[in-house]
Amino acid sequence: MVHTFSGNPLDREDAGRRDDVWIDTARDDDSTRFLALADLNVPIEGESLHWLHREHFDESDLESALLLGSEEGAARFVVDLSNESASADRYVDARSAATFLSMEDAGVVAHARSLVDWHRRNRFCGRCASPLIPKRGGNVLQCGQCEANLFPRTDPVAIMVIVDGDRCLLGQSSGRMARSNFYSALAGFIDQGESIEEAVRREVMEEGGVRVGDVRYHSSQPWPFPSSLMIGCHGLAETTEISIDEKEMNDVRWFSREEVLAALAEESDVLRIPGRMAIAHHLIHDWATGTIEV
Ligand SMILES: [Zn+2]
Structure with missing residues (x-):
């Protein structure tokens, strides 16, 4: 049985995300799309997720974008727009959005929202309190001092x-x-x-x-x-x-x-x-x- 919030169709790109050159190339590619969450709310166009091209973002947004994966060879990132003005038609909280989105889109929302929330909650190492640095497109947070690794939490x-x-x-x-x-x-x-x-x-x-x-x-x-x-x-x-x-x-x-x-x-x-x-x-x-x- 497939429940709401499962059914994410993206390939999570486990191999690609271990390669920094692959990630940088993907970030700059014209086929790549970005999902901008605003305070964890999701951008909606009609009854679908509203994906944007890279030119809608400034360089710091792109650098902090987290890799969700890819669909038909095109990379998909999520951007946390917590402190900036958002550009989509409307933003909807994830629970309400899931009532009208497709199963696939709701699955992407579950992944994107949990990942962004995890990054928001984990800024510093729990062992030595040094800042954490995103690795593997954001699927690992590594301490810059003691090199402890944190993995996304479920x-x-x-x-x-x-x-x-x-x-x-x-x-x-x-x-x-x-x-x-x-x-x-x-x-x-x-x-x-x-x-x-x-x-x-x-x-x-x-x-x-x-x-x-x-x-x-x-x-x-x-x-x-x-x-x-x-x-x-x-x-x-x-x-x-x-x-x-x-x-x-x-x-x-x-x-x-x-x-x-x-x-x-x-x-x-x-x-x-x-x-x-x-x-x-x-x-x-x-x-x-x-x-x-x-
Ligand atoms: Zn540490």
Whole structure:
């Protein structure tokens, strides 16, 4: 299954980006295109990404451009226009843009946004505090002093629908949707030294007090806010009594298959679930409709 924000069609050019001459040549080539992010918002023309030629940028923008890869032999870079006036028709935040962009464009957005955000957050070496220098077209940050290398960061998140026969466990976090009828899959960051299965069991125990046995992987989704990878799973409940973590969760509850099917058809008064852009929708859908056996 291909989720929104996956499906980036670019060749990431692992060989080319190790060659500084290749990168300089690509940057100067007429076929090369640049995507200028303004405060991490993406430039839109019609319902597509708005790519620009090199002449729209000054020399310092071009020098700091990060290589995304290439498409049909033409290089693609992203430029961080944080402090300058932007020249596209309009800029849209990545989440809103993904609702109308093609799967391919949304995949490029995920890559470009996470990469630029990573560069913004990492200016100095964590070991010796010297400035970091971009290498390999921006896919490595190297310390100019101690030569430590940093690589682009991805934070794995386990997201799971726990099943007990003909019902599933959904939660409402204590954030902005609290006290509405909006529920979603439980989720949490995978900890260091922890497997996906262990993270699923721990998070469900912490948030809902339910013990989980068998865990099965479903699919994954890049989530570039700033750089998560949502790892979608189903799990089988071994206990059914709920004990809510009231700091994190407003509610955790079992919903019947009928209630979930009504919510999927947007015909429910008691339950609303995330839309198709989110992996949670597909985890819930595929269980409720019997698309997969859990
Ligand atoms: Zn250092």
